[in-house]
Structures are given as structure tokens and as C-alpha cells.
Amino acid sequence: QVQLVESGGGLVQAGGSLRLSCAASGRTFSSYAMGWFRQAPGKERDFVACITRRDTTYYSGSVKGRFTISRDNAKNTVYLQMNSLKPEDTAVYYCAARSGSYYYTLANEYVYWGQGTQVTVSS
Numbered sequence: 001q002v003q004l005v006e007s008g009g010g011l012v013q014a015g016g017s018l019r020l021s022c023a024a025s026g027r028t029f030s031s032y033a034m035g036w037f038r039q040a041p042g043k044e045r046d047f048v049a050c051i052t053r054r055d056t057t058y059y060s061g062s063v064k065g066r067f068t069i070s071r072d073n074a075k076n077t078v079y080l081q082m083n084s085l086k087p088e089d090t091a092v093y094y095c096a097a098r099s100g101s102y103y104y105t106l107a108n109e110y111v112y113w114g115q116g117t118q119v120t121v122s123s
Helices: none
Strands: 004-007 010-013 018-024 032-039 045-051 057-059 067-072 077-082 091-099 117-122
Touching (some): 004 091, 045 077, 045 091
Parallel strands (some): 010 117
Antiparallel strands (some): 018 077, 067 077, 091 117
């Protein structure tokens, strides 16, 4: 069982930055693929970024070049650095985890989820 706790969300002006963190419980964090998803009101949960256990990263087209996912296995934490934020980035951001060697971009491929953290970007 893995528990995930996100933090770092908040209100920011367009063009600003935020860094989200996701702390994971358990001693096997380094073996997990990690992902970030987001869900705006009335919309589906969308893929944002993921990182494999070997630190390969993959991004959705809408955030590539602006967001960076990284992990610190010593701290059991995955991060999402978000720069040049836009109002359309406003959503609840969720951290997800699963075991496996590849990168995973579909929500139903992940087993463990955090409770989410709100990100609001004002224009």
C-alpha cells in the first residue's frame, strides 16, 4: 500500500510559477513510476507528466517546455515545477503511482492516488 500526499498548490498570477510536491509512504518508492494529472471542473482527469523509475520523463503537449517533473528517491518525493502558468492550467492536480518499468499516461494505469491540490491561475 502506498499513500500519496500532495502539497504546494495555491493561487498565482498568469506567468508565475509553483512547485508541487507529492510525498509517498513506503520503502519501495524508487521502484514506482509516478505521474501527475489534473482535473478542471466539469472535465475529465487529464495527464500532465510522468517519470519512470529510471528518471525518464514524458509530458503532455500542453505543458511541455513549461513544466518539469522530477523525483528524489531519498525523500520519497516527486515534484512538478510549473513555470509560465496560464489560466487554463487551473485545476486540481493529482499525484499517482504504480509499479512498472515504463512510462504511463492513462489515469486507469495508475493504482495509487493522492487527494489532490488546487492550483488557480488568475489572468
